[in-house]
Amino acid sequence: xxxxxxxxxxxxxxxxxxxxxxxxxxxxxxxxxxxxxxxxxxxxxxxxxxxxxxxxxxxxxxxxxxxxxxxxxxxxxxxxxxxxxxxxxxxxxxxxxxxxxxxxxxxxxxxxxxxxxxxxxxxxxxxxxxxxxxxxxxxxxxxxxxxxxxxxxxxxxxxxxxxxxxxxxxxxxxxxxxxxxxxxxxxxxxxxxxxxxxxxxxxxxxx
Numbered sequence: 001x002x003x004x005x006x007x008x009x010x011x012x013x014x015x016x017x018x019x020x021x022x023x024x025x026x027x028x029x030x031x032x033x034x035x036x037x038x039x040x041x042x043x044x045x046x047x048x049x050x051x052x053x054x055x056x057x058x059x060x061x062x063x064x065x066x067x068x069x070x071x072x073x074x075x076x077x078x079x080x081x082x083x084x085x086x087x088x089x090x091x092x093x094x095x096x097x098x099x100x101x102x103x104x105x106x107x108x109x110x111x112x113x114x115x116x117x118x119x120x121x122x123x124x125x126x127x128x129x130x131x132x133x134x135x136x137x138x139x140x141x142x143x144x145x146x147x148x149x150x151x152x153x154x155x156x157x158x159x160x161x162x163x164x165x166x167x168x169x170x171x172x173x174x175x176x177x178x179x180x181x182x183x184x185x186x187x188x189x190x191x192x193x194x195x196x197x198x199x200x201x202x203x204x205x206x207x
Contacts, residue, residue: 003035010025015066016066017059018037
């Protein structure tokens with residue numbers, strides 16, 4: 001998640017201070033990815049260092065207010081028009097867990113999959129309930145529509161995860177069956193004692 005670009009996009013609307021930025025970000029994403037205010041201010045410091053934001057001044061309560069610069073606007077524009085790269089996908093804890101589970105002796109991979117499927121299904125049900133209560137897209141304010149789109153993403157991701165878990169379970173079953181078949185095939189191969197005896201050339205069997 002690019003906190004840097006998200007904050008720049010919010011500052012493009014109007015100058016804000018750190019707590020305002022955090023509140024705006026969480027409102028629009030439905031607190032799906034909560035931000036620590038310290039992370040917000042650390043990011044603002046880096047953006048100021050890079051010339052993407054500047055200090056506007058202080059408000060009546062002494063909060064330091066930041067505004068976006070022209071360089072910052074160009075950065076936001078480039079962010080919105082550049083596809084998210086999939087060449088280096090973010091680390092997926094579940095994929096890593098299953099990849100290790102199938103290689104670590106003593107781990108019941110089937111149980112890992114079943115437990116995860118139950119948890120993902122429960123989350124999917126929660127997302128679906130939230131989606132039903134969000135209202136029709138045409139009736140939503142822009143901030144609510146933004147949260148609805150995030151919610152759609154969570155629903156689709158959970159559905160895809162359930163399908164992937166089903167796929168993993170099927171592959172593991174198939175691999176187990178093939179492994180057992182291979183082991184039986186090895187047992188059935190004749191050993192050296194039962195191998196045919198080489199006969200001199202020209203000798204006929206039964207002569």
